[in-house]
Amino acid sequence: MTRPAIDERRAAKRRADRHRYRDTKLAYLLLAPVVVLLGIFVIWPAVYAGFLSFQDWSFYKDPQFVGWKNYVDVLTDPLFVATIGRGFLFVLMTVPAMLVLAFLFASLVVSVSRRFATVLKVSIYIPTIISSVIASIVFVLIYTYDGGILNAVLAAFHIDAVAWIGDPAWALLSVAVPAIWLGMGITSLIMVAAMVDIPTEYYEAAAMEGAGWWQRTFYITMPQMKNVFLYLLITGFVAAIQQFELPLVMTQGGPLDSTTLPNLFIFNHFRNDVNVGYSIAAALLLFVVLGSVSALVFKFINSERLVD
Numbered sequence: 001m002t003r004p005a006i007d008e009r010r011a012a013k014r015r016a017d018r019h020r021y022r023d024t025k026l027a028y029l030l031l032a033p034v035v036v037l038l039g040i041f042v043i044w045p046a047v048y049a050g051f052l053s054f055q056d057w058s059f060y061k062d063p064q065f066v067g068w069k070n071y072v073d074v075l076t077d078p079l080f081v082a083t084i085g086r087g088f089l090f091v092l093m094t095v096p097a098m099l100v101l102a103f104l105f106a107s108l109v110v111s112v113s114r115r116f117a118t119v120l121k122v123s124i125y126i127p128t129i130i131s132s133v134i135a136s137i138v139f140v141l142i143y144t145y146d147g148g149i150l151n152a153v154l155a156a157f158h159i160d161a162v163a164w165i166g167d168p169a170w171a172l173l174s175v176a177v178p179a180i181w182l183g184m185g186i187t188s189l190i191m192v193a194a195m196v197d198i199p200t201e202y203y204e205a206a207a208m209e210g211a212g213w214w215q216r217t218f219y220i221t222m223p224q225m226k227n228v229f230l231y232l233l234i235t236g237f238v239a240a241i242q243q244f245e246l247p248l249v250m251t252q253g254g255p256l257d258s259t260t261l262p263n264l265f266i267f268n269h270f271r272n273d274v275n276v277g278y279s280i281a282a283a284l285l286l287f288v289v290l291g292s293v294s295a296l297v298f299k300f301i302n303s304e305r306l307v308d
Contacts, residue, residue, distance in 0.1 A: 053281040058274045070281035079257065080282060083265040084289060086172065087241040090261060093176040095236040098183050099229070105184070106191035107217070121189060128185030136249035139178045140165065143250075165251050168258035175246050175259050183239065187232055194228040195221060234294050241290065262286050 053070055055063035074080050105124060109117045127135070142149045143164035151161040164174040202220045211219070222229075244263040247253055253260035253268065260268075266286070270279040 049280050050284065052277055053284055055277050056275055057277045059276070060274070063277075066277070070275075070277045071285065073278055074282045074285055079260075080262075080265060080285075082257070083260055083262045084286075086258075086260065087262045090172060090176060090179075090243065091237050091240040093173060094179045094183070094240045095233065097176075098180045098187055098236060099232060101180070102184055102187040102191050102232075105188045106195055107221075109188070109192050110195045121192065124188045125185040127182050130182070132182060132245035133249055135178050135182055136246050139174070140250050143174055165259075166255055168256050171251055171255060171258045175243075175250055178250075179240065179243055179246055183236065187236070190228060190232060191225070194225045198224045230297070234297060237293065237297070238290055242286075 052063065054065060054067060056066045056069075057063040105120070109120050112120070145151060145161055145163050145166065148164075150164065154161060162170060164170050198221065202224075203216055206216050206220060241261070242263050243261050244267065247259040247261055247264050248267070251259040253264050262282075263286075266279050266282045269282065270276065273279065
């Protein structure tokens with residue numbers, strides 16, 4: 001290669017490096033406001049919460065370092081352990097049912113005419129924009145022992161009335177129903193978007209081979225939506241185990257703590273316990289539980305193979 005060609009190649013490389021450096025500076029400049037806000041409102045509060053979790057601290061006295069005492073107290077508290085187990089039970093009550101119902105509804109939406117599909121999508125999204133507090137009040141009225149709609153329907157079939165939110169055997173399930181109803185909207189719309197994105201050629205080829213709805217669903221639709229199912233599984237798990245408004249408004253955690261989920265347990269301790277460090281330690285332990293289960297889900301489902 002001649003000397004002029006080498007010089008020209010070096011000059012071109014310097015120009016490319018200069019443009020790349022300019023683009024990098026611009027990217028950092030655009031990211032700076034987000035990083036600052038993230039540091040102020042997320043990173044620093046998390047670090048400070050971790051510091052306070054090792055303190056015997058309240059709003060009325062200065063922090064006093066107690067080491068791992070708060071974490072030991074939380075982990076040896078049978079009520080906290082019970083709320084974690086109850087949270088997993090609540091997840092089993094809500095997430096699978098919500099995913100199945102949302103999948104069936106999304107399948108209906110993509111199979112009807114465009115005008116009717118629009119009506120269905122609007123109708124399923126309405127619960128999403130309703131406040132959880134309002135939904136809680138509505139379902140309390142539905143579950144009322146004397147005069148509630150649900151017991152009135154049971155009476156029409158000569159079935160005895162049930163204390164839905166007053167009986168520990170039924171209370172958690174009664175809270176799970178509105179949780180499923182509130183989460184159906186966004187879950188269904190995400191599934192509709194995923195189904196619409198699947199190439200129609202797959203279904204046309206399957207139809208030519210004589211495949212029915214079940215075959216197309218199990219061999220085309222569901223495999224193509226693995227990433228979506230994984231996302232909804234993780235977000236559904238996190239939202240369900242952190243449910244707070246429904247048990248607070250509907251049952252206040254009762255009866256007999258049968259609807260006290262982890263966040264409500266932490267809130268009650270924060271409101272009633274002088275030692276705030278205990279509540280912060282419980283919140284951080286819940287964070288560890290959420291992160292660990294999410295990581296296990298990714299591991300067992302082997303998410304790397306799900307990426308196209």
